Amino acid sequence: MVIGPQISLKIRQGFILVFVLVVALPSLFFSIGRAYYDSLVEATRNTLEAHLYSLISEVEFLDEGIGMPRSILAPELNRLNSDTYALIYQGNELIWYSESAVNLSVSPEFSDAQAGNSDFRRVEYQGVAYWQLSLTVILGNAEHSQQARFILLKQNSALLAQMGRFRDTLVTWMLIMGIVIAGLMALGFIWNARPLQRLDKEIKEIEAGNRERVSGLYPVELRNIKLDLNLLLESQQRQKERYRASLSDLAHALKTPLAVLKSSPLANDVDAQEQLDRINAMIEHQLKRAATGASDAWKKQTEIEPIVQSILNAMRKVYHQKDIEFTFSCEEKAAFLGDKTDLMEIFGNLIDNACKACASKVDITVTRLQNKGVRLSVSDDGPGVPEDKREDLLTRGKRLDTYEAGHGVGMAIVSDLVNSYHGNLVIDQSGLGGAEFVVEFKNEKN
Template sequence: MVNSSQISLKIRQGFILVFVLIVALPALFFSVGRAYYTTLVETTEKTLEAHLYSLISEVEFVGSGIEMPRSILAPELNRLNSDTYALVYQGQTLVWYSESAVNLSITPQFSQSQAGASEFTKVEYNDELYWQLSLTVILGNAEQSQQARFVLLKKNDALMALMSGFRNTLVNWMLVMGVVIAGLMAFGFVWNARPLQRLDKEIKEIEAGERNQITGLYPVELLTIKSDLNLLLESQKRQKERYRSSLSDLAHALKTPLAVIKSSPLATDADAQEQLDRINVMIEHQLKRAATGASDTWKKQTMVAPVLNSILNAMGKVYHDKHIQFSSDCSEKVAFLGDKTDLMEILGNIIDNACKACRNQVDIKVSAPKKRVLLITIADDGPGIPEHQRSDLLTRGTRLDTYEAGHGVGMAIVSDLVESYHGKMTIDSAELGGAKFTIEFNHEKNS
């Protein structure tokens, strides 16, 4: 349960990190770059306006023309290698240009706008881009006046050079920000996942039987889950105790009348005795089914090897006259996620049946081919089970005691136990010549 939550949390955290690094930061980069470029354009317009009004302040109207000093206040317009140029026209005639425009070989194009209306636009001359500001003014007085058009140009390359430097700086800082943000988010993810990891550890300890309740300190968000899980654990414990007490009382209540009937004259008839034996066996069967812990939500982790060794030791003593050779292959690390009594019931019944049916050899192999998967195979060298009877042997409700010795009513208990643990049991022919029982438990289904 918690493992799935942790996986889901990590997926969401990874998605957030990818979104920040791949979407948010690039979007921020382009937004900041765009805002800076807009600021550069606005600054260029303001700078050209300042130069324009500086020129207008220095112009002198003489007769029918205008005169301007050769050197003006704006230093950008006085340098030959400058990227800013100033031109003054009367009609279509160029009457003055700044020293920066000495080598300028273009003729600006402008619309015939009204006097006092400025025009700022991006233009292209000789395959080169410029920002152009133009303004038509009326010079002179009431008796004599003359229109003049002031044109100021600034190369777009100058803006692009500033923009390129800004982008390089911005990229470097974005990389630093990305690393810092990724580090902070990773630290935050790890820090936030710690309570879930502690909760997961406590639940695993409960499954292993090392504790009975969740007792750790958790954030407010997990307190409700902690309380609900503890209530569930307590409820399971009380319910199991009530079941066992009731079943114990039921066992005593049923066995006494059966013992009386079996010892009475009513049981002298062979058919009646057979039916009483059947009732007794079925009562034992149903009581064992109801008393198993396999249906519990919380299960203990049982190591298989000690249980298997104990059963084989007991079987060797019970069937010492047959001199049975037991071949056991079971790792000390293999575990069964369930109740120890249930595992003993499963292994004990099948191995006991194999001992009854075998000639002198029984092979047991226990392995974990995948994580949280337990595979058990038990084979003997006996007569085996006819193929047409194998499916009936595992069918719930079938009268299993009609089969040959070695495969009696105990198989009903095994079949129910395996099914209650979401396991799967199959019967095949063994290489030894007898029957081979294969049981597979997928503990993921029990989590």
Template sequence: MVSSAQISLKIRQGFILVFVLIVALPALFFSIGRAYYATLVDATEKTLEAHLYSLISEVEFLSDGISMPRTILAPELNRLNSDTYALVYQENTLVWYSESAVNLTVTPDVSQTQAGASEFKKVRYNGEDYRQLSLTVILGNAEQSQQAKFILLKKNSALLALMSEFRNTLVNWMLIMGVVIAALMAIGFVWNARPLQRLDKEITEVEAGERDKISGLYPVELTTIKADLNLLLDSQRRQKERYRASLSDLAHALKTPLAVLKSSPLAADSEAQEQLDRINAMIEHQLKRAATGGSDTWKKQTTVKPVLDSILNAMGKVYLDKGIDFTADCDQSAAFLGDKTDLMEILGNIIDNACKACVHKVDITVKTDTEKGIVFIISDDGPGIPENKREELLQRGSRLDTYEAGHGVGMAIVSDLVASYHGKIIIDYSELGGAQFTIEFSDDQNH
């Protein structure tokens, strides 16, 4: 249960980490990049606007035109091969340009615009992009005035160069952030999983019978689960004790009248004696179950091979005269999640009946399956069991004509035990020609 929760938690944590590293950080990278580029464009407009008003403040109005000082205040416009240029037009004629525009070969758009209205836009001249700020002003006074258009250009490649440098820096920091975030999340995942691991360990110890309840200290989120599990354990323990006491009392109460019946004239009848023996066998079985049923079977883990070897050794002696050829294939690590006595009862009854029904061969296979859990397959070369008789075989007190020596109460006990572990019995024909009993116990069912 907890192992599945841990796997589910790790999967969710993995999705979160993948989301952060593959979706969140790249989205943050592009968002920051776009915001920075927008800031660069806005800063460029502000810078060009400052240069523009600086030029207007330095222009000198003359009767035959305008005059500009040899060196202007903006250093970018005084430097050759700069990426910023200033041009002044009057009546679509270039009347002044900054020193930075000496080698400029482009002719900007000088179409007339409304005086006093500035315009900032991205333009393309001779295959290269520029950011252009233009303003048409009226110079002079009320008696004599002239109109001039100021144009400032800045290469867009300058913005892209700054953007590229910023992105390289941002990538480096994002990589550092990704590594740091991944490390912190991994540490957080391990730290958060520790209580689940401790709880899983305690539950495993309870299953192995090494402890009776869960007693560790856990976070608030797991405290309720801990309390519920301990409540379940206590409830099951009390129920098992009541069951054992009631079953023991009932079996002991039946022993005395059964002894009287067996010593009475009624027991002289062979058929009546057989029925009394069957009743006595059932009582002995229930007494044995009552004696061993006080502990919780779900806590126990029984290695199958020693139990199977013990049963086959006993059967070999019981049916020595029949010369049965036993074949057993059982993994050393195969384990039955239940009580050893119950496993012996299940296998003992079925193998005993197979021995009674077989001609001379009985095969036993025990295997573990990831989906079905542990599977027992017992086959014989006897007459087999017809399909229309298989359900009847598992009913208490039923006995098939072809299996007169067995498959009566024993098979009903097996059916009850398998059902108590939420397993299932499948009866079919075997490859040997007789009956095949397949018993499946999944790991989830045993829990």
């Protein structure tokens, strides 16, 4: 019995793992990257503002204009090939620039911003991207003042370079996190699935007849299932015992009148004797079927090869005069998920019929199917069964042969047993030239 939630749990586990590795971690990667880039932009603005106010503090106000010292405090502005630049304009005229801007050639766009209002934005000059902070200030006193525009620039490539280094580091750690998370999730899934696997194992042992009830220790979520399964098993066992007791009484009650009738003068009549034999055969079959596990929900696995070998040994003795050549092929570990008595009944009738009908050869083949299913095939080299008569062969009481033994219920018994196990019985033409009886038990479980 396959536990359905275990299969769905594996699907959910795989989905969660794929979601984490394919969706969650990449989303986290881009979110962190975006947040870091925004923080770089904000840090750039703060840095440029610090340089701006440092420049304003170093401005020398002269009668002939604005002057700046040869060396200013900000080292980034004093270094050639730096990525940060400072410019001072009066009107549209550049009156000062930092040493870092010696080789810089830009033409800033002047907005109509009011004095005292700073403007920070991303701009492009000659195909190069910059972050620009501009501020218009009024220098001097109430009697003599001058207006100047301070512009500070930082190349966006500097931010992108930092961003690239950060992403490389982030990718490395994300890969490490992905491996660690996948490992932890796999361990967690395995740990959480262990109770279901133990329960599945115990149920399989019950099916195989090695255990009578579920007895393992399980978490709270599975305890009710364990109790319900045990109650079901106990209830079924009690019901089965009651059936067996009742059927034993019924068999005793029916056998005695039949024995009296068969020993009476009425049994000397051939037709009456045949009817009594038919009644006896049908009673034995139906009582045996009801008492065995054909209708059990908890079916036991029965190895097929020993059963067939014992039947073949018996048939060789019964039909020794025909000198039948038996060919038997059985796949390893082929098993019937049901009662041993029912399997013997199915094979016994099929092989017995084949022995009666054959000229000299009977072929028995057993192959395994998916989901513990099994395929049984019995072929002979006899006259075969006409296609228009195959349905009648499975009808109780009808016979197509002229054998001395038999009462026309053998194939009906096989058909009933196969149907009780939700199997499929097909009558076809065999490769030996006679009839082929094929029985399939797929044993598909939900």
